[in-house]
Amino acid sequence: MSVRERRLGAFCAAPITLFLALGFLAPLLVVAAFSVMPSRVFDLAHVPDFSAFVEFVQQGYWKSLAWSIGMAAIATLILFVVCWPLAWAMVHVFGRFTQIITALVVVTLIVSENIRLFGWSLTLMKGGMIEGMWRSWTGAGFDGLLYNVPVIVFGLVYVYLPFMLFPLVQGIAMVPADAPHAAADLGATRRQVLLEIELPLASPGILVGSLLSFVLAAGAVAESKLLGGQAVIVISDDVETAFTYGQNWPLGSALAIVLIVLVGSLALFALARLDLDTVMGRAER
Amino acid sequence: MPVPRWMRVLLGSYGVVIMLLLYLPLVAVFFASISKARYLSFPIRRYSGAWYGEALGSATVRDLLLTSLLVAAIVTVVSVVLGYFAALAFARYRWRHRRLFQKLVLLPIFCVFRRIVTNDSDAT
Numbered sequence: 001m002s003v004r005e006r007r008l009g010a011f012c013a014a015p016i017t018l019f020l021a022l023g024f025l026a027p028l029l030v031v032a033a034f035s036v037m038p039s040r041v042f043d044l045a046h047v048p049d050f051s052a053f054v055e056f057v058q059q060g061y062w063k064s065l066a067w068s069i070g071m072a073a074i075a076t077l078i079l080f081v082v083c084w085p086l087a088w089a090m091v092h093v094f095g096r097f098t099q100i101i102t103a104l105v106v107v108t109l110i111v112s113e114n115i116r117l118f119g120w121s122l123t124l125m126k127g128g129m130i131e132g133m134w135r136s137w138t139g140a141g142f143d144g145l146l147y148n149v150p151v152i153v154f155g156l157v158y159v160y161l162p163f164m165l166f167p168l169v170q171g172i173a174m175v176p177a178d179a180p181h182a183a184a185d186l187g188a189t190r191r192q193v194l195l196e197i198e199l200p201l202a203s204p205g206i207l208v209g210s211l212l213s214f215v216l217a218a219g220a221v222a223e224s225k226l227l228g229g230q231a232v233i234v235i236s237d238d239v240e241t242a243f244t245y246g247q248n249w250p251l252g253s254a255l256a257i258v259l260i261v262l263v264g265s266l267a268l269f270a271l272a273r274l275d276l277d278t279v280m281g282r283a284e285r
Numbered sequence: 286m287p288v289p290r291w292m293r294v295l296l297g298s299y300g301v302v303i304m305l306l307l308y309l310p311l312v313a314v315f316f317a318s319i320s321k322a323r324y325l326s327f328p329i330r331r332y333s334g335a336w337y338g339e340a341l342g343s344a345t346v347r348d349l350l351l352t353s354l355l356v357a358a359i360v361t362v363v364s365v366v367l368g369y370f371a372a373l374a375f376a377r378y379r380w381r382h383r384r385l386f387q388k389l390v391l392l393p394i395f396c397v398f399r400r401i402v403t404n405d406s407d408a409t
Contacts, residue, residue, distance in 0.1 A: 009380030016371035016390065024393050086303055089296035093288055101300060108307050119310025122317050122325065129313045132327025161307070271388050 028260070035253035042249060052254030061238055061255055068235040069262070071149070072217035075156035079164040079213050080206070082157065087168035088198075105162050113159055117226040120155060121146065124227070147229035155223035160216055164209040171205015172198065211270045215263050235259050 036048040039055070056062060090098040108116065123129040126144035135141040145151060175198055183197045199206070221236035235255060242252030288296075317325050321333035340346050374380070375387055 005378050006380040009374050009378030009383060012370040012374035012378065013380075013382075013386050014370075016367045016374075017386070019367055020389065020393060082303075085296060086300055089300060093293050093296050094300065097300075101304065104304050105307065108311070111311060115314060116310050119312075119314040122313040123310055127326040129309075129316070129327045136328045158306075158310075161303075267392065271391060 031253045031256055031260075033253075034249050035257040037250040037253075039250055040248050052250040053258075055251055056254055056258060061235070064233045064235040064238045065255075065258065065262075067232045068218050068220075068259070071153050071156060071232075071234070072214050072220075075153050075160065075217045076164075076210050076214040078153070078157050079160060080168075080210060083161065083164045083168050083209070087165055087172050090169050091172045102166075105165060109162060114222055114226070117155055117159065117222055120158065121226055124151065146227055147231050149228070149231055152224045152228040152231065155227040156217045156220060159220070159223065160213045163212040163216060167205045167209035167212065168202070169205070171202035171209070174205065175201040207270055207273075211267060215267060218263055219259065 030044075033044050035052055036050055037044060037046050037052070038049050039051050086101075090101060094101065121128070124145040125131070126141070128144065131141060131144055179197050179201060180193045183193050188196070219236050221234055221240065224232060224234045224237065236259075239252050239255045239259075242248050242255060246252070316327070316329055318336055319332050319334060320329045321331040321335065322329070371390060375383065375390070
């Protein structure tokens with residue numbers, strides 16, 4: 001690596017590094033500083049105490065955190081099970097139809113998350129597309145399907161499907177075509193090929209997909225608001241309330257910091273054993 | 286390993302079902318938009334395009350749309366420039382902090398942070 005190449009590399013990386021330092025790191029530090037301020041102050045010129053974290057434990061905000069983390073974990077698991085066969089088929093079965101499926105999935109991303117979730121609201125509510133049609137065909141109605149925990153998990157699965165699907169496709173495509181063949185020739189069953197060849201070799205894709213889905217779902221708020229009603233309060237909801245109606249920035253910051261530390265350490269842990277070059281299918285030279 | 290026919294059919298139907306589910310809520314929104322009734326209830330009895338006329342004719346909606354488009358245009362230009370050079374640094378050059386750089390750039394993607402850090406209500 002020449003001096004010129006090194007300089008150019010650092011030079012090209014400078015704008016985004018500066019941008020992230022100002023737009024990502026700086027606000028993060030401000031939030032961290034606010035989280036140790038006394039309750040309901042609006043500047044940082046106070047003696048730090050940890051009252052906001054005490055409040056987190058005593059006022060039961062940890063329950064919202066537990067709901068967020070729990071629902072995100074379940075949604076991630078479901079997403080993996082739902083997306084694996086589709087991703088596998090996109091690599092091995094669909095041929096040119098894979099491009100059509102890719103396009104169809106990407107196009108849904110153009111429509112904002114809120115509108116798609118609102119569409120599910122219209123579909124699942126009492127008098128909505130499903131219940132209304134059912135009633136007009138059979139004469140017997142039922143309660144709407146909204147406002148419970150399973151429908152929130154369903155919403156998470158729906159919204160974050162692309163974030164699991166595409167990394168999985170990438171991961172499965174990384175499995176050398178010879179490996180399953182060789183295993184099958186040596187007498188491995190389909191189950192053994194899946195468990196001992198394909199899953200381990202596709203693990204970078206699985207890791208990225210799971211991490212993305214989990215982290216996004218853990219911070220999600222629209223699903224529980226639009227589909228879940230007040231069935232459960234998620235942590236992002238609490239953060240938003242603390243910052244807006246509550247006018248208690250230190251509390252909001254503390255809640256945010258707890259979530260960030262939890263999810264951030266998970267992300268760092270996973271990122272540490274992941275190399276972008278491997279995911280992009282390029283070996284480090 | 287050849288994929289047996291029944292499995293191809295099964296996976297194909299599975300793909301179709303997922304795609305249909307992906308678009309179902311948008312179908313609901315579309316039907317809601319052409320329903321005449323103010324309070325929506327399926328099955329829709331009378332259709333009308335009046336809501337579109339109202340939306341297109343409204344000065345407020347036009348203003349909001351223009352603002353959105355303007356913001357989107359600015360964001361696109363800035364992102365392309367920043368992203369282009371970041372990608373260049375990652376893809377073309379081998380330099381000292383390259384590995385650290387790729388991880389740092391990935392970090393904000395995990396954007397539980399994003400919503401909280403910027404405290405913006407529209408990121409939902």
